[in-house]
Amino acid sequence: MxxxxxxxxxxxxxxxxxxxxxxxxxxxxxxxxxxxxxxxxxxxxxxxxxxxxxxxxxxxxxxxxxxxxxxxxxxxxxxxxxxxxxxxxxxxxxxxxxxxIEPNIDGVVAFEDELTSELVSSTFSKKEEVKNLINESAEAFKNSDFNQCLSKARISLETIVRTIAIAIDKYNNSNDSWGNALSKLRTESFITQKEEELMGKLYGFISDGSHIPLGFTEEEYARYGRNLAMSKCYYIIKKYKQQFQGGNYADF
CATH class of the missing domain: 1.10.533 (Death Domain, Fas)
Known part of the structure; x- marks a missing residue:
């Protein structure tokens, strides 16, 4: 397990x-x-x-x-x-x-712990804020506040994307929206166009008010949406560590 x-x-x-x-x-x-x-x-x-x-x-x-x-x-x-x-x-x-509920491999570190570990070992400036949001999302789930669970998960991803976008934006436009921030990552070759499209669709999928797919309970949907958000947080943080801490950009 x-x-x-x-x-x-x-x-x-x-x-x-x-x-x-x-x-x-x-x-x-x-x-x-x-x-x-x-x-x-x-x-x-x-x-x-x-x-x-x-x-x-x-x-x-x-x-x-x-x-x-x-x-x-x-x-x-x-x-x-x-x-x-x-x-x-x-x-x-x-x-x-x-x-x-899904396949798992014995001996592999639980996914959310991997994300937390990557955050802790990074130079990402808002890692404590993101860690808190991840924990708040889990607590909301345990309290059956599924809207808040998804909201905190979505904000975790948004915080990561917007923070990186601000760091690579030569105009330092700190008021970028989610869409503009995501576009900035693509135009600066931090992510590809396909990755931008995928992130955009995921963001919409887990936004408040999204329709729960047929066959899902509210609990199952919240868990599924949260896991999707956590996986994208992990992916972006890994890319951040490769490109920022790897020397492509100045640390911030």
């Missing part, structure tokens, strides 16, 4: 409300940590091991664990958060089992 750090943290929060003995036995059962002494050990284990089998058991015996916790709403809140995080990562809980 390719889980983001967000999902792993959510799992830690869920496990933290269990009795310590329950948690230790669960981790020992799957050899995730050989000497579980306290919750700090458990948290460290969560971030460094394959948790697929443990998660499968948690899902299968969810009601058993819930019955042992009072008040019940504490479990329900943490479980809902964990379930939403899993869904963002491409895993759906259905009929007491976990189903992969």
């Amino acid at each position: 390719n889980l983001t750090n967000r999902t792993k943290i959510s799992l830690v929060q869920l496990l933290d409300i269990f009795e310590k003995t329950q948690t230790n036995i669960l981790f020992e059962k799957y050899s995730i940590f050989s000497d579980c002494r306290n919750i700090e050990d458990i948290k460290e284990s969560v971030f460094s091991n394959n948790l697929q089998e443990l998660i499968k058991e948690l899902i299968f015996v969810k009601q058993t664990f819930r019955n042992k916790i009072n008040p019940k709403y504490t479990f329900d809140e943490r479980w809902s958060d964990f379930e939403k995080c899993l869904f963002l990562d491409g895993y759906k809980i259905q009929n007491n089992a976990i189903i992969s």
Whole structure:
């Protein structure tokens, strides 16, 4: 399973409300940590091991664990958060089992974590702003605010494109619209015409008020649109690192 750090943290929060003995036995059962002494050990284990089998058991015996916790709403809140995080990562809980929504490759870093890593290692001037927008998009999704989820994802992409456009614009026109900024990247050979067209179509697709395609739930559509935006953010940041940090433009 390719889980983001967000999902792993959510799992830690869920496990933290269990009795310590329950948690230790669960981790020992799957050899995730050989000497579980306290919750700090458990948290460290969560971030460094394959948790697929443990998660499968948690899902299968969810009601058993819930019955042992009072008040019940504490479990329900943490479980809902964990379930939403899993869904963002491409895993759906259905009929007491976990189903992969799309193909994944074991050992590959979760995509959103790759994007965050690329941002952190870049000289991009607004990387903290973009990271915050990505997190706000995820939080909105978990709160079932799907319009806000897509809005924050769209603004992440727009922020990246407009910031780079301003940097390569000799007139330094900071008031460029999304369309003008995207066009600027193309005229300056930062992206191709096909890439410009694709980005423009994606931007329109995830804009507020877009029609949800037949067969999609609102939740599925928000996840799909958000992932598309994140993939384009990743693509543009990679190109930025190649062209700006690679020497084609001055850093900013």
